[in-house]
Every structure is written in C-alpha cells, then in structure tokens.
Amino acid sequence: xxHCEQTLMFTDIVGYSRLMGRNESLAVxxxxxxxxxxxxxxxxxxxxxxxxxxxxxxxxxxxxxSAVAAAIAIQQHLLAFNEAxxxxxxRLQTRIxxxxxxxxxxxxxxxxxxxxxxxRLEPLAVAxxxxxxxxxxxxxxxxxxxxxxxxxxxxxxxxxQKVRVYLIKPAGIGWRDHLHYFLCGLNxxxxxxxxxxxxxxxxxxxxxxxxxxxxxxxxxxxxxxxIADFKNxxxxxxxxxxxSAGITEAVRSQLADMREVYxxxxxxxxxxxxxxxxxxxxxxDNLRIAYRLFRxxxxxxxxxxxxxxxxxxIFILQDRLVGEIARYLADEFxxxxxxPAPLRLTNDITAYDFYLKGLDFLEKATTHENVxxxxxxxxxxxxxxSKFPLAxxxxxKAYWKKYEITNSSGWLSSAEKYCLTAVGFDPNLSEAYKALxxxxxxxxxxxxxxxxxxxxxxxxxxDASIKVLLASxxxxxxxxGKSERLFLDALxxxxxxxxxxxxxxxxxxxxxxHSEAIxxxxxxxxxxxxxxxxxxxxxxxxxxxxxxxKAVEIFERAAALxxxxxxxxxxxxxxxxxxxxxxxxxxxxxxxxxxxxxYQWMAxxxxxxxxxxxxxxxxxxxxxxxxxxxxxxxxxxKNVATSYLYLARAYAYFNDFSNANQMIQMADNLGGHxxxxxxxxxxxxxxxxxxxxxxxxxxxxxxxxxxxxxxLSDPDFSVLQGKKYEGLFKN
Numbered sequence: 001x002x003h004c005e006q007t008l009m010f011t012d013i014v015g016y017s018r019l020m021g022r023n024e025s026l027a028v029x030x031x032x033x034x035x036x037x038x039x040x041x042x043x044x045x046x047x048x049x050x051x052x053x054x055x056x057x058x059x060x061x062x063x064x065x066s067a068v069a070a071a072i073a074i075q076q077h078l079l080a081f082n083e084a085x086x087x088x089x090x091r092l093q094t095r096i097x098x099x100x101x102x103x104x105x106x107x108x109x110x111x112x113x114x115x116x117x118x119x120r121l122e123p124l125a126v127a128x129x130x131x132x133x134x135x136x137x138x139x140x141x142x143x144x145x146x147x148x149x150x151x152x153x154x155x156x157x158x159x160x161q162k163v164r165v166y167l168i169k170p171a172g173i174g175w176r177d178h179l180h181y182f183l184c185g186l187n188x189x190x191x192x193x194x195x196x197x198x199x200x201x202x203x204x205x206x207x208x209x210x211x212x213x214x215x216x217x218x219x220x221x222x223x224x225x226x227i228a229d230f231k232n233x234x235x236x237x238x239x240x241x242x243x244s245a246g247i248t249e250a251v252r253s254q255l256a257d258m259r260e261v262y263x264x265x266x267x268x269x270x271x272x273x274x275x276x277x278x279x280x281x282x283x284x285d286n287l288r289i290a291y292r293l294f295r296x297x298x299x300x301x302x303x304x305x306x307x308x309x310x311x312x313x314i315f316i317l318q319d320r321l322v323g324e325i326a327r328y329l330a331d332e333f334x335x336x337x338x339x340p341a342p343l344r345l346t347n348d349i350t351a352y353d354f355y356l357k358g359l360d361f362l363e364k365a366t367t368h369e370n371v372x373x374x375x376x377x378x379x380x381x382x383x384x385x386s387k388f389p390l391a392x393x394x395x396x397k398a399y400w401k402k403y404e405i406t407n408s409s410g411w412l413s414s415a416e417k418y419c420l421t422a423v424g425f426d427p428n429l430s431e432a433y434k435a436l437x438x439x440x441x442x443x444x445x446x447x448x449x450x451x452x453x454x455x456x457x458x459x460x461x462x463d464a465s466i467k468v469l470l471a472s473x474x475x476x477x478x479x480x481g482k483s484e485r486l487f488l489d490a491l492x493x494x495x496x497x498x499x500x501x502x503x504x505x506x507x508x509x510x511x512x513x514h515s516e517a518i519x520x521x522x523x524x525x526x527x528x529x530x531x532x533x534x535x536x537x538x539x540x541x542x543x544x545x546x547x548x549x550k551a552v553e554i555f556e557r558a559a560a561l562x563x564x565x566x567x568x569x570x571x572x573x574x575x576x577x578x579x580x581x582x583x584x585x586x587x588x589x590x591x592x593x594x595x596x597x598x599y600q601w602m603a604x605x606x607x608x609x610x611x612x613x614x615x616x617x618x619x620x621x622x623x624x625x626x627x628x629x630x631x632x633x634x635x636x637x638k639n640v641a642t643s644y645l646y647l648a649r650a651y652a653y654f655n656d657f658s659n660a661n662q663m664i665q666m667a668d669n670l671g672g673h674x675x676x677x678x679x680x681x682x683x684x685x686x687x688x689x690x691x692x693x694x695x696x697x698x699x700x701x702x703x704x705x706x707x708x709x710x711x712l713s714d715p716d717f718s719v720l721q722g723k724k725y726e727g728l729f730k731n
Contacts, residue, residue: 097122
C-alpha cells in the first residue's frame, strides 16, 4: 500500500438516468462519446483512470494544476461538441468535482477521505461546471484561465470539517448560476426558526425522512400492533435493560414476519389499536417472562400470561412467547394462523448475552466511549461463538459509527468487512444487507447500494422499509423516475403499509408537488391520526401553498400530541403572519418555557410584544436577553452565523445600526448566504431605512421559496407594501 498526495476527479453526465429512461440506445451512444472525450483530456494531462462508475468517471492526477487543466479542457470540448451537434438531440453536459489530499493506493484502487470529498463536490457543480476544494484552489488561483465563484464553506456528508468550495465554469458564470447557489444555500441553512417559514418547515420534513424506519406508522385502518419495551422487574426503576430490550427486539423481529400485520415501536410515541406490554424477571438462573395484549380502546385485554424457565432456555421461551402472541393476533385480526420460525441466533447463551450488551451500547448516544464498549461486547460475543452472524452485523454498525465520528477510512473498511462476514455466515440475513446498503448509499456508492438493497428485498419481500430505502437511493442518485415507479409499485403491492405512503409523500414534497404530497400525507394519517411527522409535513405542504390558516390547524393537532418547543414556535409563526400577536406570543412563550435559554424563542417573543400596546417593555427585556445569550453562544463557538444574525436583529431593534451591521458582516465572513442571512439583513435594512439594501435583500428573497405573498404578509416588512417598492414585486 502506497501513501501519497493526489488530486482526485469525479464526473457525472447531467440527466443521464432520465435519458436512459426515454431513449436507451441514444444514451449508450452518448456515453461512448463522453468517455472518449474525457479520457483523451485526462490522459493528455497525465491523469490516470481509476474506474468507471455507471456514467461517472473517477480519475486521479499528480498535481492540482493538471487536474484543473483537464477539467477545463473537458468542459470546453463538450461545449464545442454540443455546438456542432444536431440541435434536436439532447446536450451532452457534465459536472466535475476536484479535491486534493492524502490517499492510499492499493492494487489500482484509491482510498481515503479525500476520495469522499471529491465525490461529494461533484453534485455541487452546475451543468458545465467544476467544483473544487480550497486545497485545489490554493494551487491554481493565480493561473486560472476560467471564471471562478466562491461558494463558501459546505458541510459534506460524513466529512467532519466544513470544506470551502469554489465553482469554475469555462462558459461563464451567469445569473442563473448565482440564483442556483443562492437556493442551494437555503438547504444548507435549514433551521426551525420563525423568520424563514420555509426553512422551519423543511427542518421538520428533514426530521421526518430521517426517522422513516422508526416513526409515522398508521394503525387504525389496518392490522397494526405497538410493542412496548419489556420491563426488567429486577431493575429498581422497572425500566428496560439490555436483556429485556433484547427480548423485546426478538419479539418484534419474529412478529414482523406475520403477513398483513404491521409492528409499531411504542417508544416512538405512536399509538396503534393493539398494544403488547411485557416484563422480564431473572432470579439466579430462573427466568419469568410475562405479557399482556390488549385493545387500547376501553383497555380491553385480549390475552395475557407468564412463561417460566431457566436462563439457558431463553430461546425456547421466546419462541413460545411469540407463538402465543401470534395465535391471539391471528384470532383478533381474523387472519390465517401463523407459526413463527424458531429463533436460532446462536447456540451459546453467553455469546447471546454479550451480543445484547453490545446492542444496548449501540442504542445509546454516538460517542467514542459507547461505541468502544459496543465493539468490546460484540467481540466478546464472537469469542464464544465465532460464527454468530448478528454479532458481525452489530460490529458492522459499530464501526460505521466510528467512521461517522472520525471520518477515518479505516473504520469504513472494517464496517464493510464485518457486514460481508455476516452475510457470508448467513446469506439470508436481510439486516446485514440493509446495514451494508446504507454504508454504500451514505458514501455515494449508489450502484452498490442499489444492488445490496435489491438483494435484501428479495430476501424479505414484505419489508416495506427496504423498498423505501431502495426508492430513496434511486432518488439520491438522481433517478427520480425510477424512484417514483418503485414507490408506486410498493403502494400497489401493499396498500396498507404506512412506510410506502409516507416515503412517497416525502418524495413528492422534495420535488415540489405539494398538492399531491398532501394527498399521501393524509392517506398516512388515515392509518394513524396520531402521527406527528405526517402532521408536521402536512402542515409544511400547506405553508408552501400559502394556506397559513390550514397550517395552524394542523400544527395545533401536532402540538396536542407532541408539545415540543419547535412545534409551539411554528404555531406562533403562523399566528404572527396572520397578525394575531396575542396568540403568537402565547405559543412563543410555550416554546420559551420548554427551552428558557433559547434566544431564538426570546427574539420571537420580542417581535410579538413590540406590536402589542403597553408591552414594549417586554420586547425590550427579551431583546436584551437575546444579546446576552447569543454572546454566550459565541463564547462557546465563534463559527455559528446564527448567533451573529440574532445579535444583528436585537441591535437593530434598539436602533444600534453600527453594531447590527457589524454582526451582519461577521455572519457574512463565515460564508454561506442562506435564507437566514438575507432575511436578517432585510430586517436590519428596513429598520435603518436603507432603500438600496432593502431592494437588494428583497430581490434575493424573492428569488427563493419566499413568495411575494409570504414576504408581504410578514408584519416586519409592511414598508414593502408602499409604492416605492412596487417594482420589486412585478414579474
């Protein structure tokens, strides 16, 4: 293995997947032209091809200068190619990402975080563009022959440090490119704060999609069962511990094999019509497992019982437990009797015990200490049973967490190795395939991820979460058409499964089809009305359609189920835009009570009180508190732009425009001009009466999701309704 510094290039054809769907023969022909053009310039600059990845090319160069020269030559060649091409044919365009850094070379393969950074930079480029990292820019900045634009510091997936990014575009950087990166800045600055309504909503949506495998399960229109964590009666608090949690997971896993029965994890706060509760009691080697199955409505018990045995009989007891519960569920739902497959995890009870301990540490916060303890327990499990596939799967997940913490490629290799070892011992272990597919997906190796998820789906054709993972991976890879077809196929195959409805609704939200998204969020809620994320995302869709009153109604339903500070702040925001400041302050105050040191909520309260008669003193108090707590935040971390932007708003409220503008400049210096930045800049400019800045910031906001109607409904921007600014709102 050789360690050296290289400049890495990733490329991708714009719209290739879409073209493949329309005209496969033309797409293949264009791919041949594309590879011929790229390879000629890569070789001309002394570069080496590492591999073809579908329509993408991965190459390496000894110097940044040669890589940039090749990239510019490629884009110029493609421009000339398209000029000479029949205008009725689609244009052949590419995006290119370049990064310079330390790598490891082994048998023609290239490893290291520098590879991941280069791969992450490529999708940031516009068509005909080249995105380069700071390390590349520093080497070529004085010799560049093409226009360049600073894009600011970006957070790249699985990369610990932010990466400063620059755009090179030989054809010239036009207004559309500037607008594109302005809009992209919104997604990088998404937060659930009041001033940008759209940003508030997107944050909720992002949370929703993240928790798809665990949240938002329907229950009343289909056969849904929630399973609470079994309690350990030997625990002083009666809480679940690693052993009782392991029994709970085994019960969930076996019952999930029942056709037409959908299992819900009760600790996520979702209520299904049928609930299973249980407990575990262990005295020496003696073991008792008790359970109670009941209907939530009127608390009607369906069944209950106790199973006694020794600790060595744990697998037999679990099989008996699941068999009894499955029989009662089949009777309750009028289904064919189901006999679950016996649970044969390992023949060594000690290996099983250490495996459960390892899983317990993996469920805790992702810290070096917890992950190291998980690895220790899982390795001890393998000492007792070296062929225990679930223990290898656990190690795969543990080393992936190490990679997430450190971004060291060594941990990534270990994670992949242990997942592959797991499926080597058990080729039917879908859990290992899902973990491995997630690794490939989150490191940008979409083709491998798709291959693995397809294998997992063949092993467990009734697991809708695998279909959602596969469809989402196609979407991330840019193949929206394939993604949508998979969602629709899943809905047709299993029309009572929440995961497909919610996943498809989120997909529609991401591509801007909000009315259709509303339809599918509502279908999710038909299965389970008490579905927090579906309610939040539904409200989000109504905000996008500028129906604030409907959004208020739905947010209030969500708050009744989950009274969190963010939901209360969102309700306050809706009332604020409806100019009902008393109600707005009421809900902002609820958020503030839950998070008394959150200066965003303080600013929102100050905004509401400043419009209320005889309450200006409260506005003064809250904005003074904003200044105090924002500076405390800066003392902890000087690189968070939000702190400076809230300081700017507070200073502007007190007419201290010198300090307000200084704070705006501090935020500007941190890079990245998202909605947050322009909104705060407009707030300061309006209070200062700076017409030029008002026009400038308003234009930026109107070029985003911030529609004219939403902007004009903001009480802080009533000045924009004057004749002076009419021209800003004309199409």
